[in-house]
Amino acid sequence: MNHHYHVWCLAVLATALYLAPAPAESTIVLTHTNMENSTMFAGTRVKKRTGGESNDQATAESYWTPGHVQGAQEDESAYTQPEDYFPSAHGLVQTHPATFSGFGSISESSHGNLPPLGYSSLDFDKRGLDELRKNPELSSPEECARACREGEPPRICYYHFTAELYNVLGAACQVCTPNATNTLWSHCQCILADGVERGMLAVNRMLPGPSIQVCEGDKVVIDVLNHMHGMELVIHWHGIHQKGTQYYDGVPYVTQCPIHEGNTFRYQFDTNSGTHFWHAHSGLQKIDGIYGSIVVRQPPSQDPNSHLYDYDLTTHVVLLSDWLHENGMERFPGRLAANTGQDPESLLINGKGQFTDPNTGFSTNTPLETFTITPGRRYRFRMINALASVCPAQITIQGHPLVLIATDGEPIQPVVVNTIISFSGERYDFIINAEQPVGAYWIQVRGLGECGNKRVQQLAILRYARGPYQPKSKAPTYDVGLPQGVVMNPLDAVCDRPRTDAICVNQLKNAKVVDKGLLQERPDVKIFLPFKFLFYRPDELFQPHQYNKYLVAPGGGDHVISLVDEISYTSPGSPMISQIDDIPPELFCNGDNKPANCGRNCMCSHKVDIPRHAVVEVVLVDEVQQPNLSHPFHLHGYSFNVIGMGRSPDKNVKKINLKHALDLDRRGLLDRHFNLPPLKDTIAVPNNGYVVFRFRADNPGYWLFHCHFLFHIVIGMNLVLHVGTHADLPPVPENFPRCGDFLPPVSVH
Numbered sequence: 001m002n003h004h005y006h007v008w009c010l011a012v013l014a015t016a017l018y019l020a021p022a023p024a025e026s027t028i029v030l031t032h033t034n035m036e037n038s039t040m041f042a043g044t045r046v047k048k049r050t051g052g053e054s055n056d057q058a059t060a061e062s063y064w065t066p067g068h069v070q071g072a073q074e075d076e077s078a079y080t081q082p083e084d085y086f087p088s089a090h091g092l093v094q095t096h097p098a099t100f101s102g103f104g105s106i107s108e109s110s111h112g113n114l115p116p117l118g119y120s121s122l123d124f125d126k127r128g129l130d131e132l133r134k135n136p137e138l139s140s141p142e143e144c145a146r147a148c149r150e151g152e153p154p155r156i157c158y159y160h161f162t163a164e165l166y167n168v169l170g171a172a173c174q175v176c177t178p179n180a181t182n183t184l185w186s187h188c189q190c191i192l193a194d195g196v197e198r199g200m201l202a203v204n205r206m207l208p209g210p211s212i213q214v215c216e217g218d219k220v221v222i223d224v225l226n227h228m229h230g231m232e233l234v235i236h237w238h239g240i241h242q243k244g245t246q247y248y249d250g251v252p253y254v255t256q257c258p259i260h261e262g263n264t265f266r267y268q269f270d271t272n273s274g275t276h277f278w279h280a281h282s283g284l285q286k287i288d289g290i291y292g293s294i295v296v297r298q299p300p301s302q303d304p305n306s307h308l309y310d311y312d313l314t315t316h317v318v319l320l321s322d323w324l325h326e327n328g329m330e331r332f333p334g335r336l337a338a339n340t341g342q343d344p345e346s347l348l349i350n351g352k353g354q355f356t357d358p359n360t361g362f363s364t365n366t367p368l369e370t371f372t373i374t375p376g377r378r379y380r381f382r383m384i385n386a387l388a389s390v391c392p393a394q395i396t397i398q399g400h401p402l403v404l405i406a407t408d409g410e411p412i413q414p415v416v417v418n419t420i421i422s423f424s425g426e427r428y429d430f431i432i433n434a435e436q437p438v439g440a441y442w443i444q445v446r447g448l449g450e451c452g453n454k455r456v457q458q459l460a461i462l463r464y465a466r467g468p469y470q471p472k473s474k475a476p477t478y479d480v481g482l483p484q485g486v487v488m489n490p491l492d493a494v495c496d497r498p499r500t501d502a503i504c505v506n507q508l509k510n511a512k513v514v515d516k517g518l519l520q521e522r523p524d525v526k527i528f529l530p531f532k533f534l535f536y537r538p539d540e541l542f543q544p545h546q547y548n549k550y551l552v553a554p555g556g557g558d559h560v561i562s563l564v565d566e567i568s569y570t571s572p573g574s575p576m577i578s579q580i581d582d583i584p585p586e587l588f589c590n591g592d593n594k595p596a597n598c599g600r601n602c603m604c605s606h607k608v609d610i611p612r613h614a615v616v617e618v619v620l621v622d623e624v625q626q627p628n629l630s631h632p633f634h635l636h637g638y639s640f641n642v643i644g645m646g647r648s649p650d651k652n653v654k655k656i657n658l659k660h661a662l663d664l665d666r667r668g669l670l671d672r673h674f675n676l677p678p679l680k681d682t683i684a685v686p687n688n689g690y691v692v693f694r695f696r697a698d699n700p701g702y703w704l705f706h707c708h709f710l711f712h713i714v715i716g717m718n719l720v721l722h723v724g725t726h727a728d729l730p731p732v733p734e735n736f737p738r739c740g741d742f743l744p745p746v747s748v749h
């Protein structure tokens with residue numbers, strides 16, 4: 001096809017659609033009646049209201065007419081030059097053409113060029129832009145988000161993150177109303193989320209924050225500037241192994257000191273392939289908006305499943321998150337009277353969604369995320385569960401089976417499912433074949449577990465190019481959802497036999513050969529880790545001279561902390577990796593070395609030492625025994641092979657515990673499979689069940705291992721696996737920030 005003709009033709013089409021008046025149904029109604037004080041939020045106008053007004057009135061007075069036209073993104077696979085393309089991720093304004101370079105010839109497959117990211121280096125703080133411009137060896141985000149080809153030299157990809165206190169529906173939404181035909185800025189700083197105004201935290205005024213999309217082997221450099229007043233910040237790169245760059249894993253007081261307000265910390269590391277993400281690992285900042293995707297692509301020849309799909313687009317990342325209508329700190333330790341625990345009000349899909357007030361039934365009408373596909377083509381989608389609360393998320397796409405091809409960044413032998421249940425921290429990559437009639441189809445994401453109480457869900461749209469924008473069928477509701485079919489990750493934990501209705505993680509097969517040594521009968525190190533909550537009695541918790549942490553759990557208002565092997569993790573005051581000598585040795589502990597007389601609530605820095613190169617087996621045992629709650633454990637620095645999972649085969653045993661798991665193991669009754677066990681870095685332990693996994697300890701360092709639920713991290717459901725010795729580590733980077741107590745002798749004048 002003639003290159004220039006193609007370009008011109010699409011540009012005209014896109015422009016025409018872009019300037020067309022907004023269809024009535026896409027009017028955004030930014031109103032929300034707050035349960036307690038009936039405060040209305042109307043786009044850029046803020047009105048205080050008294051209670052009792054009808055929703056009709058509210059709607060009439062407080063809507064906003066956007067010029068956002070979904071049709072601007074017409075054909076995902078026909079992109080050629082950036083001028084033709086209106087990104088969907090933040091698709092309010094056209095991306096600045098001048099920021100793009102390196103687009104080659106038109107390719108008929110995605111294994112060719114990629115559409116733009118949806119933001120560019122022009123969105124950096126000026127300091128970031130200057131850094132990029134003065135260093136010719138650095139590539140911009142838009143240059144790095146490219147198709148990966150064998151034999152092409154790796155790049156050094158540069159990002160600048162500015163973290164701020166920010167707001168949803170702030171005045172930025174006045175400046176870049178979506179109907180402004182503004183071509184000066186690549187990025188509109190208006191965050192709509194689910195259409196309900198709130199304070200939040202944002203990186204580069206985007207939600208999700210900037211997506212990092214590179215090719216395997218590229219080096220990534222991220223300058224993180226903390227502009228959050230009175231807050232420290234640490235960012236973790238979930239799924240990146242940090243081999244050789246152990247200092248940049250982003251765990252406070254384990255691998256670094258937190259970044260002070262006003263300071264910039266430069267992370268730099270190599271990339272292992274897969275769908276990953278980044279998020280704050282400090283405090284509760286993640287649930288307030290500090291997260292974004294990481295996609296590390298490979299040349300097709302490197303992916304055993306590449307023959308199954310035609311396109312792997314920048315715009316087909318599906319990042320799921322949970323969303324509150326207040327700051328996360330309102331929920332910790334939590335309130336007693338209006339006890340909602342930590343359950344979210346809403347879910348978001350790529351930071352977008354709508355909210356229906358359960359009290360009034362009133363809905364916002366903010367744009368839903370739309371993924372565009374072309375009939376007859378096969379698309380790789382990369383789903384990231386970035387939820388922070390305890391709710392599993394279930395995704396279903398109307399009329400489209402999902403061909404699962406990877407999880408947590410690692411390829412598996414393809415399996416077909418109809419719905420995926422995922423837990424905080426997990427990633428699932430699947431293929432969608434665009435083989436249904438041209439149309440628009442619902443994507444439904446439901447919050448399960450505790451989220452069933454509020455029935456939170458979110459919708460997005462899978463749209464065939466040149467088809468309608470809205471699905472013909474009524475939107476699925478929480479109770480009448482899309483048909484389920486085969487479920488990935490059934491919550492019933494029946495994982496010891498093949499079944500037709502579901503697939504468990506341990507039943508997935510690795511698409512690559514597995515290290516034989518890992519599958520040997522006896523591992524070098526075997527670690528049993530039971531975990532549970534400690535329920536405090538109020539009289540026990542509120543004693544003089546003690547300020548013990550606690551979480552007010554939902555429902556009954558229990559005051560709890562978390563224990564792993566009877567220990568509640570407590571952070572030291574200096575990072576283990578860089579200032580081990582500044583940490584009093586008695587602060588460290590583990591199951592074999594607990595502090596004397598620490599009673600029920602042992603608080604110390606739980607650390608298990610592992611010899612380098614050892615074959616390690618970990619058995620996690622759920623002693624929480626809270627029906628409805630399965631805890632996803634995430635290991636930093638590694639992927640591990642999932643050997644087995646399930647519940648006790650002994651029908652007389654109602655509740656599993658460490659003693660019983662040890663007994664099952666002795667009798668050879670823990671489920672173990674050695675035929676191509678899949679690789680994961682985050683695994684949900686079935687409630688009242690167990691998980692067995694193995695890895696070879698070939699990455700020295702201090703690696704956090706923890707429940708990925710945000711509010712369980714802060715109450716101690718963590719430990720550190722310390723692999724090797726300090727002699728195995730690269731030297732501490734020059735001028736690496738230091739922190740710790742300052743307790744000089746008292747000076748007497």
Ligand SMILES: CC(=O)NCCc1ccc(O)c(O)c1
Nearest residue numbers: 390553554555556558560626
């Ligand atoms: C009997 C009871 O209500 N227990 C609460 C369990 C619990 C504890 C902590 C959480 O984060 C959570 O979601 C649930």
